[in-house]
Amino acid sequence: MEHSxxxxxxxxxxxxxxxxxxxxxxxxxxxxxxxxxxxxxxFTVYExxxxxxxxxxxxxxxxxxxNDMFNGTVDVKIGYTTYFDLPKNIRKTYxxxxxxxxxxxxxxxxxxxxxxxxxxxxxxxxxNNLIGKSExxxxxxxxxxxxxxxxxxxxxxxxxxxxxxxxxLTSILFSEIAFEIYTDTMLAEGYKKIGLDEDSISRFLIATxxxxxxxxxxGNLYNIKLSDSATWKKWEKKVLKWRNGIAHGTKVKxxxxxxxxxxxxxxxxxxxxxxxxxxxxxxxxxxxx
Ligand SMILES: [Zn+2]
Numbered sequence: 001m002e003h004s005x006x007x008x009x010x011x012x013x014x015x016x017x018x019x020x021x022x023x024x025x026x027x028x029x030x031x032x033x034x035x036x037x038x039x040x041x042x043f044t045v046y047e048x049x050x051x052x053x054x055x056x057x058x059x060x061x062x063x064x065x066x067n068d069m070f071n072g073t074v075d076v077k078i079g080y081t082t083y084f085d086l087p088k089n090i091r092k093t094y095x096x097x098x099x100x101x102x103x104x105x106x107x108x109x110x111x112x113x114x115x116x117x118x119x120x121x122x123x124x125x126x127x128n129n130l131i132g133k134s135e136x137x138x139x140x141x142x143x144x145x146x147x148x149x150x151x152x153x154x155x156x157x158x159x160x161x162x163x164x165x166x167x168x169l170t171s172i173l174f175s176e177i178a179f180e181i182y183t184d185t186m187l188a189e190g191y192k193k194i195g196l197d198e199d200s201i202s203r204f205l206i207a208t209x210x211x212x213x214x215x216x217x218x219g220n221l222y223n224i225k226l227s228d229s230a231t232w233k234k235w236e237k238k239v240l241k242w243r244n245g246i247a248h249g250t251k252v253k254x255x256x257x258x259x260x261x262x263x264x265x266x267x268x269x270x271x272x273x274x275x276x277x278x279x280x281x282x283x284x285x286x287x288x289x
Contacts, residue, residue, distance in 0.1 A: 003027045011048035012055055015041040019052055027278065046275040053156070053267045056164055056260075066094040066142035074139055078104050078120050079131040084139065085115040094157075095142040104130060106137045152182035152270070159263055168259035169246055175259075175266040176243040182270050183213050186277060190221035210240065214269075224276035231268045239265050 003024050011032065012019040016039040026032060026045045034041040043051075068090075076082045086093065093111060098118060100106040105123055108116045118137060122130060159174035184205050191201045208217065214226035214235075226232055239262050245251030 006049070009049050010052035010055075011045065012051040013039060013041050013043070013048070014051045015039055017055075019055070022049060022052075044275070046271045050267055050271045053160075054264055056160060056263075066092075066144050068143050068145045070139075070141040070143065072139055073136050074118060076106065076118055076120050076135055076137050078122065078133050078135055081109075081117045081119045083115060083117055084108075086113070086141070086143070087145075089145045090141075090143040091147060092144045093141060094144065095140075097140040099138040099140075101136045101138070102130075103127070104135060152178045152185060155181055156266070156270075159266070163256075163259050163263055166256070168254035168256060169252070171259040172239075172242055172254055172262045173246050175263045176239055179239075179266040179269055180210055182273070183210070183218070186273065187213060187217055187221065211236070218273065222273075222277045222280045224273060224280065226269060226272070229269065229272045231265050231272060234261065234265045235269055238262070 006022060009022045010019045011022045011026065013034040013036065016034060016036045018034060018036040018039065020035050022045065026048075029045065031042045032045055032048055034043075070087060070090075074082060074084060090113070093113075096108045096111065096116065098106045098108055100120070103123070103126065104120055106118055106120045109119055110117045118139070120135070120137070122128070155174055155178035159171050159178055162168075162171035162174055187205060188198075188201050191204075192198070196204075205213075216225075219225045226235060238258075242251055242254070242258065242262065246254075
């Protein structure tokens with residue numbers, strides 16, 4: 001897959017927690033140096049991306065599909081609503097944070113592609129004399145301005161949101177589906193390159209079970225198998241089992257630990273393949289030259 005489609009992702013250092021946006025050139029580096037001058041940590045781009053995707057405890061969650069951030073100060077009147085026009089080039093808004101400058105509350109409602117309304121109110125013990133007073137709020141928007149869609153990333157984003165919303169069953173399902181979409185996408189790309197037509201690819205992928213896809217098929221195309229990875233046991237014994245249990249109605253409850261394990265195993269498995277496919281492609285290029 002093209003690395004340019006990952007530019008909305010964050011690289012994160014697991015030692016000092018500093019995070020920054022990934023750059024296309026990072027994929028050519030064998031080792032990344034942490035951007036924090038006080039921290040000497042070094043890691044691969046894949047490790048950095050995995051850490052970035054796993055930071056769900058952060059106050060501002062990683063908006064990993066938002067490739068742009070907008071911020072600005074807006075004048076509001078306490079107790080009234082103010083319409084905020086979103087920049088025209090925004091295709092999708094992922095996160096809106098509104099920070100009031102004084103002793104009042106503020107939030108966003110009626111969010112559409114065009115904009116949203118900022119409402120302001122007083123807390124229960126607020127000073128009623130403040131109603132109608134002019135104040136300011138700081139607005140921070142994470143959004144996507146680029147025109148591309150990567151279905152597995154969209155699905156992983158849903159899994160992440162469900163995890164944060166404590167909807168553990170759906171998070172497990174969405175995480176594993178993200179992994180299956182990623183696997184199918186890479187297999188389809190590989191088969192297309194060797195000349196198989198789209199109809200055959202699609203019939204073949206529908207008729208094949210996921211354990212076959214992640215081992216012999218990925219092995220044939222890219223010389224990599226999930227069964228050789230550190231995540232294999234967790235994926236086979238837990239992720240796949242739970243996913244099937246949920247899909248067939250036998251697993252009706254899930255814990256936060258289970259949903260986190262599934263999400264993290266899926267992130268690790270995707271980047272295990274990612275790194276392996278990149279390495280395989282690099283050796284193929286070397287062989288050609
Ligand atoms: Zn660091």
